[in-house]
Amino acid sequence: MIDFQFEVLTTHLNDGRRLPERSAVNGAHAYLGAPYGVYRTADGYLALAMTPELERLSKLLRIEGLETFYGDNPAMMRDRDAIKAIIAEAVVKRTTADWLAVLQPADVWCSEVLDWPQMLGSEAYRALDFEQVIRRNGSTELTALRGPIRLDGQVLKSARAAPVLGADRAAIINDLLSDLVPAESGNDKKPHQGEQTGTFKGRTKCPD
Numbered sequence: 001m002i003d004f005q006f007e008v009l010t011t012h013l014n015d016g017r018r019l020p021e022r023s024a025v026n027g028a029h030a031y032l033g034a035p036y037g038v039y040r041t042a043d044g045y046l047a048l049a050m051t052p053e054l055e056r057l058s059k060l061l062r063i064e065g066l067e068t069f070y071g072d073n074p075a076m077m078r079d080r081d082a083i084k085a086i087i088a089e090a091v092v093k094r095t096t097a098d099w100l101a102v103l104q105p106a107d108v109w110c111s112e113v114l115d116w117p118q119m120l121g122s123e124a125y126r127a128l129d130f131e132q133v134i135r136r137n138g139s140t141e142l143t144a145l146r147g148p149i150r151l152d153g154q155v156l157k158s159a160r161a162a163p164v165l166g167a168d169r170a171a172i173i174n175d176l177l178s179d180l181v182p183a184e185s186g187n188d189k190k191p192h193q194g195e196q197t198g199t200f201k202g203r204t205k206c207p208d
Contacts, residue, residue, distance in 0.1 A: 007031075025084040033076030034083035038113060039091040046096050049109035054083070060106055061099075063090045129155050136161035 008020055008030055020030035026037035028047070035057060039046045051057045055070045065086045069075045076083070091099065096112045103110045119125055132146045146157050173181055 023080055023084065025081045026088055034080035035087050037084050039084075039088050041091055041096040041099060042094055044096045045113035046091060046099050047111045047113050048087075048103075049111075051108050056106075057087075057108065060102055060108065061087065061090050063087060132157040133159060134161045135159045 011031060012018070012020065022030045023037065026039055028037045032050075035048050035051060035054070037048060039048060053070075054066060054076070057063075058066045058070075063086060066083060069079060069083055100110065100112060114122065130145050130148075131143055134142045134144050136142075140161075142161070146155060149156060
């Protein structure tokens with residue numbers, strides 16, 4: 001989960017380790033002001049990100065009651081709960097598709113919020129060609145996500161699973177560390193495939 005908290009956590013570590021003050025209304029990010037948040041619509045949810053200015057958003061949504069905050073940038077954090085509560089009252093009255101039809105042509109950053117089945121069935125997800133099947137031992141299969149990178153427009157996929165612990169240990173020692181693992185009493189004591197010389201807290205330990 002730290003992957004999803006890197007910005008908030010980094011700010012915390014460099015801001016006197018103060019805890020973030022999260023919005024009590026439609027929260028989405030601790031360090032961003034209104035109208036940033038997730039809002040219930042008549043048939044789902046709408047995510048609103050940064051907007052050019054509150055007055056423009058208010059007119060697009062035909063909201064009354066936000067005039068006091070026009071041109072007051074500090075209010076976006078200071079009064080974000082009050083602002084977002086007013087927006088929430090308006091957004092819930094229409095469907096998500098209705099709001100997208102209003103906001104997207106106006107270049108307002110917004111999106112429909114999807115659940116897992118909706119996302120997996122969406123055209124955008126299918127276009128990403130994001131899934132791959134990983135196999136181990138010819139029988140065990142796992143559906144996983146591929147890396148997000150494309151090279152020359154081509155996706156990168158592999159059915160090969162990650163190696164088990166110690167799978168290539170013998171080859172590594174024999175090829176790269178043979179001078180450090182001498183033979184003893186005429187017998188080759190170098191580890192062979194599948195052998196281990198000792199363990200330390202569950203991990204393979206190379207010989208001294």
